[in-house]
Amino acid sequence: MEDGKLTVRAVERALDIMLCFTGASELTLTEIASRAQLHKSTVHRLLASLEGKGFIMRDGSTDKYRLGYRLWELSAxxxxxxxxxxxxxxxxxxxxxxxxxxxxxxxxxxxxxxxxxxxxxxxxxxxxxxxxxxxxxxxxxxxxxxxxxxxxxxxxxxxxxxxxxxxxxxxxxxxxxxxxxxxxxxxxxxxxxxxxxxxxxxxxxxxxxxxxxxxxxxxxxxxxxxxxxxxxxxxxxxxxxxxxxxx
Amino acid sequence: MEDGKLTVRAVERALDIMLCFTGASELTLTEIASRAQLHKSTVHRLLASLEGKGFIMRDGSTDKYRLGYRLWELSAxxxxxxxxxxxxxxxxxxxxxxxxxxxxxxxxxxxxxxxxxxxxxxxxxxxxxxxxxxxxxxxxxxxxxxxxxxxxxxxxxxxxxxxxxxxxxxxxxxxxxxxxxxxxxxxxxxxxxxxxxxxxxxxxxxxxxxxxxxxxxxxxxxxxxxxxxxxxxxxxxxxxxxxxxxx
DNA sequence: AACTGTGTTTCATATAGTGAAACTTTTTTT
DNA sequence: AAAAAAAGTTTCACTATATGAAACACAGTT
Known part of the structure; x- marks a missing residue:
């Protein structure tokens, strides 16, 4: 591409998704897609990966996405x-x-x-x-x-x-x-x-x-x-x- | 693959890399590669992505990798x-x-x-x-x-x-x-x-x-x-x- | 100087992530 | 209640993109 960095796009996108939660405690899939400028299905797949590892979780009642407690564990x-x-x-x-x-x-x-x-x-x-x-x-x-x-x-x-x-x-x-x-x-x-x-x-x-x-x-x-x-x-x-x- | 999950491999690998740091405060690239069962160059690329977003940082003196303060920010x-x-x-x-x-x-x-x-x-x-x-x-x-x-x-x-x-x-x-x-x-x-x-x-x-x-x-x-x-x-x-x- | 150990870059290959679209479910409007 | 709209999920063909072997650099040892 144009920037000289050797980096993995999918990973950067996933991290961007987590960064969407600064200031917002819970977001819907479409809100995330709009904030991160990504397509719904891409966001869906990335969220599934993040959720599987505990970095993202879903609120039981609202079904919205939120950050997972794995982050707290790691911050220790x-x-x-x-x-x-x-x-x-x-x-x-x-x-x-x-x-x-x-x-x-x-x-x-x-x-x-x-x-x-x-x-x-x-x-x-x-x-x-x-x-x-x-x-x-x-x-x-x-x-x-x-x-x-x-x-x-x-x-x-x-x-x-x-x-x-x-x-x-x-x-x-x-x-x-x-x-x-x-x-x-x-x-x-x-x-x-x-x-x-x-x-x-x-x-x-x-x-x-x-x-x-x-x-x-x-x-x-x-x-x-x-x-x-x-x-x-x-x-x-x-x-x-x-x-x-x-x- | 064999599991029915719709997920992104590169992202899961990157998250696995962060999880390598449970119990170990700092790791070298090769240590991570061995723990996560990934090839050096793959780890290097994933680390570059993680580092760019502040999820991983490098120790100034030892040059080893450690978790970044972005995790603490997000855990708030x-x-x-x-x-x-x-x-x-x-x-x-x-x-x-x-x-x-x-x-x-x-x-x-x-x-x-x-x-x-x-x-x-x-x-x-x-x-x-x-x-x-x-x-x-x-x-x-x-x-x-x-x-x-x-x-x-x-x-x-x-x-x-x-x-x-x-x-x-x-x-x-x-x-x-x-x-x-x-x-x-x-x-x-x-x-x-x-x-x-x-x-x-x-x-x-x-x-x-x-x-x-x-x-x-x-x-x-x-x-x-x-x-x-x-x-x-x-x-x-x-x-x-x-x-x-x-x- | 040769050597083991790091971290980094290159590059051909095909795997694996992508986004449009189709489909299902849920919510809102009429 | 029915219709419409929106949100979430899955499928799938395509090729962009992540991959790992190998080669390269660059320490620190012996």
């Missing part, structure tokens, strides 16, 4: 001691106790970020509600970290996206990315949410690949820019330590 | 609020507080089970070490649950396995599976570990599919058979509630 292989979301929790709790603010962990997914783990500043009860929340990659400290340390292709994709907010300056954004790479962390004050501020540092695996962004967030009147600059080394260090826990 | 789609290992934690903590014993969550993976989450009876510090531990599917309360409620194919595979322990009666094992299905839970006393006992109940998703086994374990002198029978309904109910939290 990503860190030394099992599920990364679990293994990174103690370090996040330690940081929360140290700084007294809410700690979040984000991963990039397409052109959004997903909060995969969080511990609240409130010491009493763990608020699990916001885990799973999806936010744009355009604004916020963690977005800057996730884009700045990602592969360059993501930046281009993001800037070229049709969803880029009108009135958001791309040159300034690029400058912020460059600042983030140099400093090793990013801050944001009332970018995504009025009255909120955050500091964020990258969690890199042993190969130096970006895995997630660790963020400390709180009310802007408490988390001043000065305080965040001061606390940044602690957050960078915690993120570094979390990286070493991954395989 | 499996429960309503993100990573299942995280979302199920509060319910496990509640049960621990109620019964005062260690609570574990196991998923089946090939012919072993993996502890994907645990909360210790010790209230002070969460002991994260045993998460990720792998145990045989032949013995223990959770093994019985995982096999009893799995698809019948697993039972056959397990009984036919070359690793079946000599001196372990298959008829008795099948009887225990049948008892487990009828009762809705399983117990074990000093089966896997001397001096230890456990009760286990299945976590089923809304479609009734087995996802995991929830287990309460402790010293056999405290967890008598009578006490476990008495506590079983609580564990069954907690496992049921956990199932409803999954998508």
């Amino acid at each position: 292989n990503l860190s030394k001691e099992g599920d990364p979301g679990i293994i990174l929790l103690p370090e996040m709790e330690r940081l929360r106790d140290q700084l007294g603010e809410t700690i979040s962990l984000y991963v990039q997914d397409g052109l959004v970020r997903v909060r995969v783990q969080a511990v609240q500043s409130n010491h009493a009860i763990r608020r699990v509600a916001p885990v799973g929340a999806r936010m744009p990659l355009y604004v916020g400290a963690s977005s800057k970290v996730l884009v700045a340390f990602a592969e360059p292709a993501l930046q281009e994709q993001l800037l070229a996206s049709a969803d880029w907010p009108t009135g958001l300056d791309q040159t300034a954004f690029l400058q912020q990315l460059s600042d983030t790479r140099r400093a090793g962390f990013a801050t944001s004050v009332e970018e995504r949410e009025p009255g909120a501020a955050a500091v964020s540092a990258p969690v890199l695996d042993r190969g130096g690949r970006l895995v997630a962004a660790l963020a400390v967030s709180g009310p802007a009147n408490r988390l001043t820019l000065e305080l965040m600059q001061e606390q940044a080394p602690l957050i960078v260090e915690a993120a570094r330590r979390m990286g070493t826990m991954l395989r | 789609n499996l429960s309503k609020e993100g990573d299942p290992g995280i979302i199920l934690l509060p319910e496990m903590e509640r049960l621990r507080d109620q019964l005062g014993e260690t609570i574990s969550l196991y998923v089946q993976d090939g012919l072993v089970r993996v502890r994907v989450q645990a909360v210790q009876s010790n209230h002070a510090i969460r002991r994260v070490a045993p998460v990720g531990a792998r145990m045989p599917l032949y013995v223990g309360a959770s093994s019985k649950v995982l096999v009893a409620f799995a698809e019948p194919a697993l039972q056959e595979q397990l009984l036919a396995s070359a690793d079946w322990p000599t001196g372990l009666d298959q008829t008795a094992f099948l009887q225990q599976l049948s008892d487990t299905r009828r009762a809705g839970f399983a117990t074990s006393v000093e089966e896997r570990e001397p001096g230890a006992a456990a009760v286990s109940a299945p976590v089923l998703d809304r479609g009734g599919r087995l996802v995991a086994a929830l287990a309460v374990s402790g010293p056999a002198n405290r967890l008598t058979l009578e006490l476990m029978q008495e506590q079983a309904p609580l564990i069954v109910e907690a496992a049921r509630r956990m199932g409803t939290m999954l998508r």
Whole structure:
């Protein structure tokens, strides 16, 4: 073909089908066909293969397709001691106790970020509600970290996206990315949410690949820019330590 | 071919390659080829496809292949609020507080089970070490649950396995599976570990599919058979509630 | 330098995946 | 209830496409 890659089309299509489920919990065959730009019968065959190995399953009542638990089983292989979301929790709790603010962990997914783990500043009860929340990659400290340390292709994709907010300056954004790479962390004050501020540092695996962004967030009147600059080394260090826990 | 399934061979092979990583964190191309019974060049092409989509990555220093973080991202789609290992934690903590014993969550993976989450009876510090531990599917309360409620194919595979322990009666094992299905839970006393006992109940998703086994374990002198029978309904109910939290 | 072990690329071959269309089942509309 | 529309599934001829042998590169050993 035209691209120089030595690759298997059927496999890429099957993986694309799984990627269709980012943001959508269940899809019908025709929805998948339309999203992945494939013919119904092709999708049907690929789904049968995915389902047979447990990567896709069907909802008993709605008969729609959804991701299978095999993915969870395999993701337990990503860190030394099992599920990364679990293994990174103690370090996040330690940081929360140290700084007294809410700690979040984000991963990039397409052109959004997903909060995969969080511990609240409130010491009493763990608020699990916001885990799973999806936010744009355009604004916020963690977005800057996730884009700045990602592969360059993501930046281009993001800037070229049709969803880029009108009135958001791309040159300034690029400058912020460059600042983030140099400093090793990013801050944001009332970018995504009025009255909120955050500091964020990258969690890199042993190969130096970006895995997630660790963020400390709180009310802007408490988390001043000065305080965040001061606390940044602690957050960078915690993120570094979390990286070493991954395989 | 001989089986009636309409499926795509290349895709099944690619998925098999990912499944090679259960128990092994990193593998070389030739190791994968040998495990999956495929030719080097086939594996190479399939790996290139998997790597391109982030399902496989290469370790920077050793150059070996390992699973990619895309799997973790996708597994966040499996429960309503993100990573299942995280979302199920509060319910496990509640049960621990109620019964005062260690609570574990196991998923089946090939012919072993993996502890994907645990909360210790010790209230002070969460002991994260045993998460990720792998145990045989032949013995223990959770093994019985995982096999009893799995698809019948697993039972056959397990009984036919070359690793079946000599001196372990298959008829008795099948009887225990049948008892487990009828009762809705399983117990074990000093089966896997001397001096230890456990009760286990299945976590089923809304479609009734087995996802995991929830287990309460402790010293056999405290967890008598009578006490476990008495506590079983609580564990069954907690496992049921956990199932409803999954998508 | 010869050697075993990796990972990678090339290339002829026919297998194996493809998509149009036919067919069945389910859901919606009349 | 009947008709129509949509979703899911299977069949099948075709050739595009994945395959594996072999050859190539590129380490690390001896």
